[in-house]
Amino acid sequence: MAPRGETRERVLRTAAELFQRQGYHGTGLNQVLARSGAPKGSLYFHFPEGKEQLASESVALSGRTVSEALAEVVLAAPDGRAGLAAIGDHFARNLLESDFGKGCPVATVALETAAGSETIRAACDTAYGQWLDGLRVALLGWGVPGERAEPLAALVLSALQGALMLARVQRDVSVIHQVTRQLAGLL
Amino acid sequence: MAPRGETRERVLRTAAELFQRQGYHGTGLNQVLARSGAPKGSLYFHFPEGKEQLASESVALSGRTVSEALAEVVLAAPDGRAGLAAIGDHFARNLLESDFGKGCPVATVALETAAGSETIRAACDTAYGQWLDGLRVALLGWGVPGERAEPLAALVLSALQGALMLARVQRDVSVIHQVTRQLAGLL
DNA sequence: AAATCTATAGACCGGTCGGTCTAGTCTGTT
């Protein structure tokens, strides 16, 4: 038998990746189980509220992961221009490495479930809230005046999310760089 | 029997709205048929390639509809600031009137199917291409220099798409206005 | 009126969905 807690982790990570690639309704529990090697009983033991709980926790996990990656990138950037470019590069690389399969790990699920599941919507809201806060702090660090930081963070996150989606649809990451370059010009 | 071509139209319109609200995988053909009152045989008579064709044509229809609405709004706007505000208002109103059910009619389907169905991805790409072009022309009309119009159109569309998604997740349209106000400042 | 074409009508198909249930197998405690 696998070590304590190991199965839950593996199922959650597998689910997070599949939700990112295929969305909520496009991902079947049987697929998650087949890929993670767990039986159905384990899934409903660890996630008694079923698919909704699995998706909520997947979104939360992805939210934390991106937050951490964002923080790393931001800390390593000498200024805002470089920071925004690095964030764009990060997402663009993920896109290219997965043949445009892995976009934003939250967006697809968010759009699919925002109106249908309050639980998942709240998880997505929390994730985006974390990113907004991280961006706001980063902007302050880059010399953006205090009263400009919050709206600018919203603009940056919106534009990034939109560009990430356009890039998937166009199968071309150049729109990401085009957008981050213009955002950098605002600092 | 219904007049010629009337059933096809009704099915297509119903499908477009359901895809907009629930996405591709979240919308069942039986649901489309029940709501439009058409039998299954009619669906596969008018859309012999099935669900993919129905989604592609729905996206194309929504693309045209939004293009036209965009053109109207743009023509009525005295300047760029007013134009961007009007575009934001348009989407925000749709969101509020549908209790945050109807966001971008293309985005959800686009994210769900970009990697899985080349046909649908191409339809989404075409729709966004039309919007980009419409925006580029509008920006030119508002005095944006020629070489700035294309990248700025990409930024505006990206930011709008992102803001529209954030607004659904937050169940609050204010981020849309926050974003369009800042975009207007760029003109 | 016969034939033909367009479109409707819905029963039916195998497969998959999310979810439940019971049985069994570990591990740590006493």
Added chain:
DNA sequence: AACAGACTAGACCGACCGGTCTATAGATTT
């Protein structure tokens, strides 16, 4: 050794999925 709780294992369920098929009704042509 006996027991309890944690966890695995997968058969099984009704519902629904997208898609196919045959039959038929209405309009159009000959």
